[in-house]
Every structure is written in C-alpha cells, then in structure tokens.
Amino acid sequence: MTALSRHLRRGLLLLMLAGPAALADENLRYPATPGGDAASALVIHGALDLHQVRPLLDAFHRDHPQFALHYRNLTTLALHERFLKAPAEADVLISSAMPWQYRLANDGHAQPLQTPAARRWPAWARWRKELFAVTFEPIVMVVNETVIERFGEVRSHADLLALLERQDESLRGRVVTYDPAISGAGYTYAIEESRLSPRYWELVAALGEAEAALAGTTGEMLEGLIEGRYLVGYNLLGSYARERLADQPQLKIVVPEDYALVTQRLALMPRLAPHPEAARRFLDYLIGETGQGVLARDTMLGAIHPSLEGPGTAAALRRQRGEALRPITLGPGLLATLDDLKREALLSRWRREFTRRQRR
C-alpha cells in the first residue's frame, strides 16, 4: 500500500466516521462500593450520548455496585482509532458504526460471551458470540404536516418518489437527506438501499431533481426541519428524531411501509479487555432482560430482547411494520462497505444519479 493511498484511506475514515454522536470527549464515573468483594474496574467506550447511556449505567451500577465504572463517550471514529492504538484499554466497545465494529470482530479482536443470555440472543442480532446488536433504531422519514395537507400522506419510499416526481416548486430545495460522501451513516444506508432495490437510484435522481439539501448528521437535518427550512427529511436516525421531535407536532415521523432500514449499535468485548469478568457481567446485563428493559423504558434506542413487548421495543415496531423492517445484516457484506474502491464506485454512481436530471 502506498503512502498516498494510506493517506487517502485515513481521510476517508475521518469523513465516514463523523457520525451523529460526533461530540466532545465526555466521561461518566461511578465509584465502587467500598468493602464490596471482588471489586473491579470496568471501562466502557461508547458512541452514545451521556443522556442516553446514563439510565442504563445507573441501573447496572445499582445491581452491581462492586464495579468502579468508567464510561467514556467518544465519536465512532475516535472510538475505533483509540482501540487500534490501545487494544487493552476498554472492556466493552459500543458503537453505531456497524462495519467497523464488524471488522474488529472479524479480525479476531473480540472475545466470545458464553452465557445463557448470549445463547438466547436472536441469531440475526449477533455474530458468533462476539458481536451483539443491542439497539433497534429504524431509519425514518420526517414529513411536515403542511406537505401532508397538500399532497396527502407520505407512507413509503414509493410515496416519496411520487411526491418528488410532481416536481412541485414548493418542495424545491426543501427536502433534506444525508450526503453519503461526508457521512459514514449516510454512505452505509446508501449501500444498503442500493442493494435492496434498483429503484433507489430513481429516488436519488428525483432527489437531485428536487435539488435536495445534503446534510452531514441527523441533528443538522432535524434542526432545519424544526426551523422550517426543510419540509421533508429522508433517512434520519429514528431514535434521535423521536427524541427531538417529541414537542414538534407539525413534524410527523414516518417509518416507511415498503421497507425501513434498521440500524443497530454493536457491542463487543475486546480480546485484551483488562477486566474480562466485569466486561462479561456488563455485556450480559446489556443483552439481558433487565438491561434491555431499561433501554426500552428510559431511552429511545429500542430494545431487541425478544421477550420484551410494548413501546420502545423491536417487537412493537415489528408488529407495526412487519416484514418491511430491514435491519442491516450482520455479516461479511458489511466488509464491502469498508472497501475503498467500493466506496469510490458507489459515491461516483450516487453523484452521477443525483445530478442526472439537474441539467435543466
């Protein structure tokens, strides 16, 4: 590999990892209860905002006060880089950058979790016993009530395509979506969608024709939608949208009826984890009924555990959307996402499609 291409890869990584949780370095610490036997430290590196992770850590620490818990909130990029530099620093890694987490596990950096909970964990939500999907977050559209009033309900990708193909002036420049070139998440979704349906490229062309705005993060898109700059948002992270739009009745969150991507945060225990016993306890808790219950109740992240029902769970979402839900497959296909040439190929196609009908 030449220095040039290495540099290139590095740059791409930076761009791609600039995910929605790209915030500053933050920490949460819980001291161990003095006198507790088997006291141990537990270091968790996660790409999860503190307010989302806090309920979970609170609950875990209540049940296991013997662990001196240290949660470090990192961006998905920082988390990955930091791990490669110091593979024996963290006991648990939680990140939404699925291809990167998958690659770590594929390369043998993770150790398996052999517990009853791990064995019961649904096969689609884990890889071997090393990589566990712990959340269930649909990718959604957000539609302003005014659009619905004017053009009717937008329930699916087909509805969105039809809406865009009206070529109505009122929508020009007021649709927003991820720029796959600068957002890792957007790129991942683009790859997945392009594999799901060839009509995706028509949608990209329609978006281009509507002069859709391109954003780097879900937060950015939500901001524009709340402010009213955008009327339609496409491919937003559902968990963030629900959180932010709770007090925005004019913005409707749509989980598409034809197909809806579902992203998941992946947790793994590094092979060189300094406190493997503590790591096992935490991961087991995270995929256990209790931990998943906390996720369902106190966060918007969505719980996977099959015995959990009700709002905030995968089961509830499945009942609502059924077969349309398309969780991103935890498999070697994710490795293709990380292929440099693949990325270049996809982005050039994307750009080509996006600009195809813009010549006018």
Add this chain to the structure above:
Amino acid sequence: MKRGDSLSRRLLAWLLLPLLVLGSLMLLQAWFEARRTADRAFDRLLEAASLAIAEQVQWQDDRLWLDLPPAALEMLATDAEERVFYSLVDRRGRMITGNAELPGDDREALSDDDTLLYRDVAWQGLSLRQGVRRTRLEEWQLREPFEVRVAHSREGRDALAGELWRANLAMILAMAALAIVALLLAIRTALAPLTRLRRAIRSRDPRTLAPLELRLPRELAELRDTVNELLARMRRVRANQERFIGDASHQLRTPLAGLSARAELALRQEDPARWREALVAMQATSSRTARLAMQLLSLTRLANPEYRPERAPLSLNAIAREAVREHWTACHRAGVDLGVATPSADVEIPGIDWQLAEALGNLIDNARRYGARHVTIRVGEQPPSLAVEDDGPGIPAARRTLMLRPFHRDRDDLEGSGLGLAIVDGIARTHGARLTLSEGPDDHGLRVALSFPDASPMNPPGDAP
C-alpha cells in the same frame, strides 16, 4: 484354573487385538476422509467467491479497479459464521484493496490461465483456508494479470468434518460391535466340543475304565484317543492287580487251611509223639505263611507307581556286608555257608538302602531254600552290580523269565511263595537296574545279578522306570 490362562480368553485377545488396530486405522482414515470431503465442499465457496470478485475487476483510471460485490463475501460465510478475508493483488504483488494482507501462494500454477490454489494458512493467529485465484483481465488490448485472494476460518469445515466423521464413527462402531458378537459366538461354537469332552469325562463313573465314545473334531479326537489309550493301560494294570489279589488270597488261604486241618487232626490223636510231629509241621507252615504275607506287602508297595522314594548315595560293599551279618546266623543254622566278595575300592550308587537289603534277603533266602550249600554275595565294579551266586541246582535258561512272575514256582517247590524274584525284579526296576539270571561260577548253580546304570557324575540317573 488361573484366570488369565483360558483358551477362549486367549483366542478372544488375539482376535480382538487386530480388530482394534484395524478399527483405529479405519477411524483415522475416516477422519482424514471427512476432512478432505469437507474441504472439497467448502473450497467450492472459495472458488465461487474468488470468481465473483475477479469478474468485477476492471481497468479504470490506469489501474486495477474493483467494485466489490458484498454477496461475494457473504458467500464465504456459512451458518458457522466464519471470519472472512479478501484481497486484490496486482502483478507486482501490491495490495490494491482488501481487508487483510493475505499471504500469496508460491506454488507454480499448472497453466498460465485462470488458476486457483487452495491451502491452509495461519494469519494473525487465526487458522484459515485460503484460495488464491491467478487470472488476468480479458480486454482487447490489456491482459493485466492479478490475484484474488480469499480466505475464511475453518469452523464450518470442522463442523462438517466432525459430522461426517461421527456418522462414520457410528457405522464403524456398529460394525465392530457386530464383529465382536460374531467373534464371541464363533469362539463359543469352536470350543463347544471341549466342553462336551469335559462333561463326558466329569460325568463318568470313577470306577469305570471303559473308553470314551464321543464324536469330536480332529484335534480333540487325538486327545480323546490319548485318554483312551491311558484308560486301556489302566484296564490292563487293574486286571493284573485283580489277578494278583486273587492269587494272593489263594496263596494265603491254602496254608491256613492246612494249618487248621493239621491242628484238628492232631487234636484227635492222643500220642504226644504225634502232637510233636504236628507241631513241627505247623511251625514250618506258619512261618512260611508269615513270610508270604510279608512278601505280598513288599510287592504291593513296589508295584505302586505313585511310590517314588528319594534315592541316596549308597555303598554297595556296606550293603553286601550288612546282608551277610543279617543272614549269616540263619544260613549257618541251615548249614549254608554265606559269604561276601567285595572289591577293594568302594562302589557307590544312588539307591534306597532298605530295598536293596530286602532284595538281597530274598535272594539269599531263595538260594538257601533251593538247596544251595555255598552262597556268595558279590559286588561288581564295572558296571556297579550286586549278585548272589549259589551252587544249587540252578534254573534252565528257558524258564528263567517265568521265574519273575509273581506266584510262579518252579520245580517241586513246596516251601517258596514264588514272590521272591518278583520282588527283586520290582526293586531292580525302581533302581533302573537290570536283573539277570545266569549260571553260577563253574557253570552250575544260579547267579542272580542286579546291574545298575553307570553312575558317573556327568550322567546322573534320572527317574527312569
């Protein structure tokens, strides 16, 4: 019977051992075969994946270009969730893209065209199966060679190999179980005649000596015939014994009857002179009867084949002298001159002293009874021998062997029991000595000699009969 020394156990061990070795070899072979089969099956995945990737390789912007199909990678992962690695390498060995710098394969390709080489590799501590596809771009002008390397971990292969092997294992074990059952049955059947023979022998009346009538396979038939021969010998021995007992009781009854009759006759008479006459006759008869009883006892003991007393080194000179001391007075009183002739050097043989003394006693007694006047005990040196010579009437050569039979009496023998020489013969046989009857010195009289086997230290006498 010792536990370890059973015929069926021996057979079983010698048949089972090769069976076990064979079974182990089969299991080993089955394991390698299962692995080969699993590898063949899974190598198809490497082939398909590498082909799917190679088909997407193009020349673009003056370099190799790959639009990696995710499906190609997904092909490599089965239900066993293998770890998957790939790389695209150009003609100079530089990695164009991939998720791992997989090692190349140095083996020479069979042809310049599209080739695929499989092998097991270790990469960063993982043991992988790798396929390297060497091919080239098929464009009009450009025929750029390149390599697609794909690899995955072995979990799926191992699981399949294990499954195939276990299926084989079950079959081999079932076969082994069948073989062992067959073996046990075969051994039991083969040894059944032995059991029959044992039952036949055990259920016999211990007194019967009739031959065994039993149909048996050849090997055992030989054993049965040997046993029958032994039984036949025992029948002959027993017939002999029965005849002997009959003779003995007859021999004892006769003088007792005579005694009784003579006493009765004497009691009818009043003349003391007659009484005295009767008493003299009775005294002679009773002493002869007592002697007869004693000889019978000796003969019985000598005839017992189980009786094998220890032999000790003996001086023949001393035995001869002792015999003279013992019998001289009696001989002298009967007017017989008893003497001894010994060599100056002592002659030693291994023997039983009391038996030899008894033999000499019998011979001296015989000589005296049959009218000898001079009796000499002679000790010979080469070979060691004991002989009793007399100047009596002797025995014609033709009848000498008859003399050895119990109760055979020669001439007008009124006094003898006919047992003396039979006893001497028995003693001679116990000592492995030869008994010879011949003329005495000067061609008259009788010479009875016991010639002992030469007792040189190099050739100690065994327990020869």
Add this chain to the structure above:
Amino acid sequence: MTLLLVEDDALLAETLTETMRLEGHEVCHLGEGLAARARLSVADHGVALVLLDLNLPGCGGLEVLKALRAHDRATPVLILTARGAVEDRVRGLDLGADDYLAKPFALDELEARVRALLRRRSPAAALTVGPLRLDTQQQRFTLQGEPLTLPPREQRLLACLMHHAGTPVDKARLAEEAFQGDAMGDNAIEVYVHRLRKRLAGSAVALRTVRGLGYLLEAE
C-alpha cells in the same frame, strides 16, 4: 532283671513271656500303648530291657519309644514288628531303638539278641560265651572254669569277639577295636584267629569264619 514286653497279640505275648522266663528273666507284659508309655515315662521304671511292638492299640510303639528316650537313653529297646519293611527299622533306630527284629522270627534269634543287648548294657559284669568267661575287671579269661592265659593281642581280639558274640564282626572292625593304632594286616589277624581257634578247640565255643567279612564267636 525285669524285661518289659509290650505286645498286643495274646498268643505271641504268652509265648515270649514263657520263653524269657525259661531264660531266667522276670517279664512284665503290657498289651496296650498308653500303659506302656505311662510306665516308661517315670525315671524309676526298673526295667532292664524293653521288647516293643510298633503296632499297638492306644498309642503307637514309636511314641512309647519317644517318651522313654526323652529322659532315658540307657535302657535298651528291641523293636518287634510285623510291618516287615526295613524302612520302619530305620525310623525306629533313628528314634533311639537299639535293635530290630521282624516278625516272624525264630525264638533262638530273639534270645541271642536279648542276650547281646543285656551284655552291652552291663559292660562291668563278666562276659560269658558258653563255657568261655571273661572277667572284664581283671581281663582274665576262664574256659570251662580253667584259667586261660593269652598274649595281650589275643586277649584283646578275644574280648572284642566276645563283646559281639553271636554276630559276625568285620575284619576292619576287629583291627580297629582289638589293635587300636597298630598297623595290622588281614593276614596278621588270621594268624591270631588261627591261634585262638587252637586254644578253644575241644570246648563248646566256636570261632567261625564269615567269608569275605570277618569272624564270629558263638557257643555251640
């Protein structure tokens, strides 16, 4: 002199008792082993010689012998048995019997053996062979009451023969007992025997030659 006769056969016992009485001995007869053992187990048994049958009711003759020999090695024992085999004689002699006589035996044979045993027991007393007498104390011989004067070597030879009177004596033994140490050839012994014969001639004492063995002195 009391002889103890241990014999269970009534006829034989009666005959032997009578024979010994006629010889001038007192005879005590016991027909059973236990009584004999009891009698002989005490130190003061007062028996000069034991005539012992081996096959006894109560307890075996060999056991009686053992009980006697446990405290008394001097009293002579003559074994009488019907067992016949010389084998038993060895065992009896091993246990300390002095002589052995197999049944049936001639009465005069028994008398000779008893005489010999009694003579051996009392070496101090005078030795007599028929009309020949030896005062052992003074080494003086008398023949038919007449003193018989002999040279020393003939004296020793005659004394030795008298000790073993009735049984043949080896020349070797004569040489050893009569001429201790002196190197005497067989011929020399023959010379002395010849001289002795002359002296004894005409009396009822005979000195006989046992061919190949030696000599024997006996009363005719």
